[in-house]
Amino acid sequence: MKTLNLSDKKNMKGIAVSKGVAVGKAHLLDRSKLCIIKQTLEEHEVEKEIERFRDAIAKTKLQMADIKNRAEKIADKYAVILDTYTLLLDDEILVNDTIEKIRSLRTNAEWTLNQTLETFLNLFENTNDNYLKGKKDDLDLLVQAILRNLTGHSQETLSDIQEPVILITHSLSPSDTLSMPRKFIKGLATETGGKTSHVGIFAAALGIPAVTGIKDLTSQINSGEEIIVDGIDGEVIIHPNTDNTNHFLKKQENYRRYEEKLLINIHQPAETLDGYQIHLLANIESNQEVKTLHKFGAEGVGLYRTEFLYMSASSLPTEKELYENFKNIAQEIGDKPVVIRTLDIGMDKQLAEVEMSNENNPALGLRGIRFSLVKPDLFISQLKSILKASFYGNVKVLYPMISSVTEIIQANELLQKAKSILKKEQTPFNENIEVGAMIETPAATICIDHILDEVDFISIGSNDLIQYLLAIDRVNENVAHLYQPFHPSVIRSLKNIFDAKKAGKKISICGELGGDPMATMLLMGLGLIDSLSMEPHSIPKVKKIIRLIRLEEARQVADHVLNLKSVEEISHFLANEMRARFPDDFDRDISFQEKQKPA
């Protein structure tokens, strides 16, 4: 037990990963690591120990598969993430290295595995592979699961919780997230994890207010004590006084009402007051997400990131599997568009099944279309599946990471080849399937006029475009503060693209910027956009803004921004402008909180 003065209110800052506010009693879940002791084995005990280790791995695999099955019923996006665990359990270093070390060092499995974990964690720290780096917490959790299977150590289970609580813990394993009685979990706060970790994705998928990444959180509170989790501003308030509690209860109610109101116009068109209509589409990573799109008012799929299909499988998906997956989406979406992006592997998204050379600069390496062009068989197989699915709906194909017209020509040649194969096989497909290019490199923005000649549509990938324009690694936390969507060079590049618009060629934005309500008016004013594609839950707010502005006003805002010289000036101007026009949406001090924050 900790000795704390209960009247000591304390605000702790973390990462807001799932919006909403929870006020209630803390339930402290002890997920501290097991204490592992080193034991030396006799020669004759070694093989038996290895067998015990293999059994624990097999047991953990079964547990993970079971968890994944159950996760699919809750949230598909979450289930996809859990596949990483299975991949890690098949990993050479984790399993084989441990076995080799048990043999050579003659040490017990628990201690040896822990040593391997240390090596692995150090490797993650020093690697250039940001995807793996981001999975550090997940690997740690997985090893703890194996260790528990080795030691036979059982943990307090969450299924015992019988009343509404706010869950406080160091970390939460996938099995924790699935065994928790969700109706009783009002909020969640953890010491580890970020927005894209499985806890963040899980909480957001279920709408549980959550804050992660709060150091020393568990040493500051005991079970049963009052706590507030503010998933809007990323804060946890420990030992709140009555004023604090009332203030956050109000914030909670305001947020609930605000969310409810946003959904009212969800099935109306995204049309400005002066009649300019665009389409709001969804970015998806799994075919199962499609079922939920209607509830957010998505008018189709503007970006299907297909690499997750490859990353979540233990072997490369077959052409048939891909086709079934794409067809399923096309049929579900009906006559609305489904833009399928071809494999955008490399950089932060790696494939276990495909040998990739260790690149010093993966962001500038063999990624996106470059990878597909050197692996034509893999590419043609994907193109054939997309073509076959095009028979069942309004399917379009999108090439990622285009930096030259030549790449589009080469990709189109392979598309042609895929079409000829299908014709020979007498397999039906849409001969006139639309072809698009992602505009996410500075080279593509500069030669946009030539690119537009080669494609039916373009989709601006602002996430990468910002990274390459500003020379800021988009997943490097050391330069995260310099990753600035409102940098004048980003705005000018967008303007350059929009100005090159040609008759019949459609323009969309599918990077995060397209779903940022703070940018909506600016983007509408910068040029004639046909669609914006975003995380489905961003659609209601963006739609609300579009329906309340005039194109003429948006153009004035954009003209003004184009004359500003710095990120600070642009951010400040946009914040003031949007707050003045939409106080309920941008000024949280007014909308979700009372004007006067209590001390």
Ligand code: PEP
């Ligand atoms: C982008 O770069 O903006 C984009 C949408 O693609 P991804 O985030 O998958 O790289």
Ligand code: MG
């Ligand atoms: Mg991209």
